[in-house]
Amino acid sequence: MLKAKTMGIIFANMHDASVSEFTAIRSMASLPFGARYRQVDFYLSSLVNSGVNQVGVIVKNNYHSLMDHMGTGREWDLSRKIEGLSIFPPFSEEMSKDIYHGRIGALGSIIHYLSDASAEYVILMDCDHVANVDYEELVNGHIDSGADLTMLSCSLPSNSAMEQNCVVVTPDETGRVVDLMINTKAPKGSYYSMNIMVIARELLVSIVEDAISHMKISFERDILTAKLNDLNIRCVLHKGFVKRIYSMRSYFEASMSLLDADVRAELFTPDKPIYTKVHDDPPVKYGLESKVANSLLADGCMIEGTVENSILSRGVKVGKGAVVKNCILLQDTVVGDGADIEYVIADKEVTISDGTELKGHESYPLYLKKYEKV
Amino acid sequence: MKDTIAMLLAGGQGSRLYALTQNIAKPAVPYGGKYRIIDFPLSNCINSGIDTVGVLTQYQPLVLNEYIGDGKPWDLDRLYGGVHVLPPYQKASGSDWYLGTANAIYQNIPFIDRYEPKNVVILSGDHIYKMNYQKMVQAHVDAEAACTIAVMEVPKEEASRFGIMNTREDGTIYEFEEKPKEPKSNLASMGIYVFDWKKLRAYLIADYENPDSNSDFGKDIIPNMLADGEKMLSYRFEGYWKDVGTIDSLWEANMDLIDPNVPFDIWDDSWKIYSRNSTNPPQFISDISKVENSMVCEGSVVDGTVDFSVISYGCVIKKGAEVRDSILMPGTVVEEGATVQYSIIGENAVIKAGAVVGERPEDIKDLDKWGVAVVAPGVTVGFGSKVKAKAMIYSDVEGGVETC
Numbered sequence: 049m050l051k052a053k054t055m056g057i058i059f060a061n062m063h064d065a066s067v068s069e070f071t072a073i074r075s076m077a078s079l080p081f082g083a084r085y086r087q088v089d090f091y092l093s094s095l096v097n098s099g100v101n102q103v104g105v106i107v108k109n110n111y112h113s114l115m116d117h118m119g120t121g122r123e124w125d126l127s128r129k130i131e132g133l134s135i136f137p138p139f140s141e142e143m144s145k146d147i148y149h150g151r152i153g154a155l156g157s158i159i160h161y162l163s164d165a166s167a168e169y170v171i172l173m174d175c176d177h178v179a180n181v182d183y184e185e186l187v188n189g190h191i192d193s194g195a196d197l198t199m200l201s202c203s204l205p206s207n208s209a210m211e212q213n214c215v216v217v218t219p220d221e222t223g224r225v226v227d228l229m230i231n232t233k234a235p236k237g238s239y240y241s242m243n244i245m246v247i248a249r250e251l252l253v254s255i256v257e258d259a260i261s262h263m264k265i266s267f268e269r270d271i272l273t274a275k276l277n278d279l280n281i282r283c284v285l286h287k288g289f290v291k292r293i294y295s296m297r298s299y300f301e302a303s304m305s306l307l308d309a310d311v312r313a314e315l316f317t318p319d320k321p322i323y324t325k326v327h328d329d330p331p332v333k334y335g336l337e338s339k340v341a342n343s344l345l346a347d348g349c350m351i352e353g354t355v356e357n358s359i360l361s362r363g364v365k366v367g368k369g370a371v372v373k374n375c376i377l378l379q380d381t382v383v384g385d386g387a388d389i390e391y392v393i394a395d396k397e398v399t400i401s402d403g404t405e406l407k408g409h410e411s412y413p414l415y416l417k418k419y420e421k422v
Numbered sequence: 423m424k425d426t427i428a429m430l431l432a433g434g435q436g437s438r439l440y441a442l443t444q445n446i447a448k449p450a451v452p453y454g455g456k457y458r459i460i461d462f463p464l465s466n467c468i469n470s471g472i473d474t475v476g477v478l479t480q481y482q483p484l485v486l487n488e489y490i491g492d493g494k495p496w497d498l499d500r501l502y503g504g505v506h507v508l509p510p511y512q513k514a515s516g517s518d519w520y521l522g523t524a525n526a527i528y529q530n531i532p533f534i535d536r537y538e539p540k541n542v543v544i545l546s547g548d549h550i551y552k553m554n555y556q557k558m559v560q561a562h563v564d565a566e567a568a569c570t571i572a573v574m575e576v577p578k579e580e581a582s583r584f585g586i587m588n589t590r591e592d593g594t595i596y597e598f599e600e601k602p603k604e605p606k607s608n609l610a611s612m613g614i615y616v617f618d619w620k621k622l623r624a625y626l627i628a629d630y631e632n633p634d635s636n637s638d639f640g641k642d643i644i645p646n647m648l649a650d651g652e653k654m655l656s657y658r659f660e661g662y663w664k665d666v667g668t669i670d671s672l673w674e675a676n677m678d679l680i681d682p683n684v685p686f687d688i689w690d691d692s693w694k695i696y697s698r699n700s701t702n703p704p705q706f707i708s709d710i711s712k713v714e715n716s717m718v719c720e721g722s723v724v725d726g727t728v729d730f731s732v733i734s735y736g737c738v739i740k741k742g743a744e745v746r747d748s749i750l751m752p753g754t755v756v757e758e759g760a761t762v763q764y765s766i767i768g769e770n771a772v773i774k775a776g777a778v779v780g781e782r783p784e785d786i787k788d789l790d791k792w793g794v795a796v797v798a799p800g801v802t803v804g805f806g807s808k809v810k811a812k813a814m815i816y817s818d819v820e821g822g823v824e825t826c
């Protein structure tokens with residue numbers, strides 16, 4: 049049980065730039081992941097499973113796919129008369145042609161939604177991590193600790209691509225954050241922020257109002273770093289599976305980690321299911337000559353060829369004699385008879401003609417954009 | 423006001439499915455991995471533009487009630503109309519169970535009257551098929567018929583198992599024979615009727631007032647209308663249609679989905695079959711598995727061998743296990759080295775390691791010697807035990823035991 053009523057705010061477009069191939073036509077929140085999900089599913093499902101029934105999603109660009117996916121929020125049981133899901137597209141006020149910049153501006157644009165809410169606490173989330181987070185534990189821990197703000201963080205192996213877009217926190221022995229750095233490597237004893245934070249709603253409203261009146265833009269730079277001494281900012285470590293998506297390669301690796309049974313057991317626990325929009329696809333049909341090994345498949349696929357170490361979204365067709373190895377094929381991709389593909393990430397509705405041979409590399413998977421015909 | 427509404431008869435026990443319908447009504451029996459039988463008539467309704475459906479329930483309705491819910495999965499949650507579950511209810515004078523198919527509709531005259539429909543389509547919840555009811559209604563209206571009955575051609579030698587319609591050249595029916603010994607035609611009734619509501623309403627009331635009636639459409643209403651010279655039209659249906667009222671036919675209907683020679687396409691986007699979806703992760707087919715000629719649903723994890731089988735959602739087939747020519751209903755577990763063949767395994771049943779369920783027939787045509795073995799939902803078949811062909815397992819089987 050949550051010790052106090054809590055709401056969630058999801059920033060759908062933060063980190064779009066890190067997987068720009070995918071986000072040319074969608075937001076980070078609607079990035080397809082794990083054969084049948086979108087990034088936002090993990091956040092919405094974990095929130096609902098933790099007892100949060102009010103979620104606001106702030107979208108800025110390319111949000112058609114996300115709005116289509118979330119609809120009224122019914123699949124997450126968030127289609128409610130009272131509270132439930134609210135989606136906030138940009139709102140430009142009279143006289144101003146510009147829409148907001150940065151997290152503070154985005155929160156400023158929904159300040160009335162925040163001030164009118166009855167929740168005591170707010171969880172702020174970006175959509176760049178794959179995890180099944182226990183928000184109940186996070187919020188209750190935040191309340192018990194007496195902190196002003198609690199950042200959920202994790203320890204991940206560092207690499208240069210990741211350092212271009214991250215927040216690093218260094219706690220003291222009590223868990224209070226004593227140093228907070230942006231876009232750098234995490235030194236020993238430090239952790240990467242998962243861009244998930246809990247804060248009292250009234251405190252958040254006052255911080256945002258103050259920041260706007262002082263023309264501050266960056267939540268990390270102007271609020272968190274600037275107020276390390278004034279605010280009691282703590283960090284807690286996420287236990288369990290977590291992957292961060294910060295590049296195509298990390299997307300590929302995070303996806304492939306789902307082929308590990310232990311990872312699936314941590315991410316897809318029966319008591320905390322991940323919900324998603326349903327498409328009424330029929331079951332997967334395996335043909336006479338099909339050979340499938342170590343692969344994840346969503347409903348609606350038709351397999352007549354060979355599939356190994358791959359992740360196939362809904363409605364993917366693999367023709368006779370075709371070979372698919374180490375690939376991620378998104379919705380309705382068709383692999384023609386006798387085609388041979390390896391290390392390919394195919395976006396939705398890609399067609400790979402009969403007999404085509406396409407090879408990427410583990411360190412640089414070949415990306416085919418939506419509707420592409422090869 | 424609605425032009426056409428549908429009434430779906432879903433109250434039958436389905437006693438010939440034995441162990442599979444102990445606790446659920448026949449229309450709620452799982453089919454095709456992710457469906458229940460009732461998904462087919464409900465999907466046909468919405469795909470045919472019929473947005474008001476009364477579902478008449480009586481026998482073991484709990485699973486069916488929860489499954490239908492507000493009708494959202496079939497887009498049948500409507501401000502006016504939509505799907506309504508109709509159990510028998512108490513009235514100021516004379517309350518009773520549904521005494522027959524016609525009586526069930528009779529008891530719900532007030533429900534139908536609320537929509538003032540011109541036509542009422544009567545459907546049953548035990549057939550697998552895709553059909554555009556709107557075309558049938560149109561034929562019915564064009565012919566100004568009192569009743570239109572969907573018929574299909576069956577092989578002459580099987581005609582005596584069906585209700586046979588004898589028709590004139592213009593398709594009107596002059597005679598109805600229930601399971602005739604010497605059939606005059608091979609046009610079998612599919613149990614799908616369109617009635618002019620005013621006419622049907624009058625016949626239902628007359629039938630209720632007749633103490634000798636069975637209150638059945640096939641035995642009473644249709645023959646009475648014929649006898650009165652009402653215009654009865656046959657509507658020819660061509661395509662896949664299967665009554666899944668018996669263990670063998672349920673098994674066959676599932677197998678038809680994976681048989682490339684059977685023209686039944688549930689992958690057709692223009693005629694989707696909707697269902698209440700489970701919340702499961704994608705299916706995982708491991709590198710020590712072998713899956714061929716089969717259908718598998720989400721949430722299933724396959725480490726063993728699957729051949730010519732339908733594996734529903736949430737099933738587990740462990741290392742060295744073999745599932746052949748069988749149907750695993752949702753949530754079943756087949757443990758290490760167990761063998762399941764020519765069987766139907768009910769929801770959430772567990773086949774323990776090394777157990778053998780069902781037998782491969784030596785001669786598939788020798789129907790006396792072989793048959794499909796059935797394990798009831800929730801039953802555990804113990805370590806190394808053996809369940810013979812045709813067996814009907816209602817309760818747990820201890821380890822090492824042989825049953826038939």
